Amino acid sequence: MRGPTILMICGLLPAVALAQCSSTWIGYPFGSCTEGDIELYCNGEVDSVLWSDGQVGFEAHLPPGDYAWQAYQDAQVVQTYPFQMKQLGWGLSLSGSSWQSGGFSISGWAEVGEYTDSAFVSGAYCDDSAFHGPCCHPVDSLTYVRLVQDGAVELSPVNCIGCESLPCYGQMVWFGNVPSGHAYHLRLHDLVCGNVVDDTAEVIAHACDNLSLLVETSGTQPGAMQGEVSLLAAVPDTTEPYPLQAPVLGTAVLYRGLNGWDMVGSAIQGTSASWSGLDTGYYRVVFTPDAGCNQVSDTVNLSWTTGIEGAADMPTLLVARTDVPDHIRIRLQSGDAAQVRLFNATGRELTIRNIGNGLYDIGAVPSGVYLVQVKAGGTFLSARFLR
DSSP: OOOSSSOOOOBBOOTTOOOEEEEEEEEEHHHHHHOOEEEEEOOOOEEEETTTTTBBBSEEEESEEEEEEEEETTTTEEEEEEEEEEEEEEEEEEEEEEEEEEEEEEEEEEEEEEEEEEEEESSSSSSOOOOOOESOOOOOOGGGEEETTTTTTEETTTTSSSSOOOOOOEEEEEEEEOOOOOOEEEEEEEEEEEEEEEEEOOOOBOOOOTOEEEEEEOOOTTTTEEEEEEEEEEETTSSSSSSSOOSOOOOEEESSSSOOEEEEEEEESSSSSEEEEEEEEEEEEEEEEEETTTOOOEEEESSSBBOOOOSSSSSSEEEEEEESSTTEEEEEEEEESSSEEEEEEEOOOEEOEEEEEEEETTSSSSSSEEEEEEETEEEEEEEEEEE
8 A cells, every 4th residue: 555655745834944744644544443544754854743642753643533743843843734534434325226137136335435424425545545545454355245134134145246355446236136025234344454334224125926906807899999908006915024005106018918018008107007999809917016026917808798807717706785785795606705805996905804605794994986806716806896
């Protein structure tokens, strides 16, 4: 770090004096090195230097703070110079998070800089300068960043770019395929200078493995082009850790066929979407949440019938009123429904009580339009009813 080059610094001098001393090296406090050091070069006319904290000599060891030194010749002050001993530290910060390549990703930045009143100031404090730097110099190969899951578990750097051999002048780190359903923050280890730094910012990788789509279809006769597909809501599973909150914002796209990318119209942003003027056949509704989560897809079939359905080969879902105003009957053609859930028009899940034999009590919900969703095999079926 230290070189033979001399940095000339102009001091506050008496009118008859010339600058006699200049600093050749300032090592700022950093990590386990809590006191910085400063060295002066003075010509032969200067016989002593007094530091503002009482130290005497051509070098001093100082904790962070504001100081000054005075150069003397024959007991006369010939030069005075104020300076600051800065506190350096690792700056560690999140840059962003997103859903990429089928998984959640988190990126961040780490570098050595100055701390002033708990604020981090980026700067060239660790770029192999011959004149200044940290009083303990970290080693790239012994400095690394980890992703900490739920405040406790450091994940292995299998899917990380830039998290190993971290240079102190700064580098981006990127973690891919981060498991969802957890909270994360960044942690840096500097083994040479004894730094362990935790970023205070936290990012949530929402769980949405069980996110389901409420889809309504309206059939058409072949060639009549009167079919409709409507995405009513994307419904999170509130039992998952860190679930998305309803209503779920995102982008919805409708594709023709069981595979391929023949898109109907354009992508629709929001909590719901609708497409009309459709012919008979298979369609796929694909929804991507804004919050950073996996895409969800639902396959429907438009035929000459009109109703609410899931995949074409799934049994019909029947929702019927009964003689008791607060009761409804929910059945599949194959028998009683399973995993029954009730939602209002905004996608908020409500309580529905099973009282047996396909009957459900809805006495706790007010009048309005509601949706019932059941799971048949691997497909969700939904139907709307008016209370």
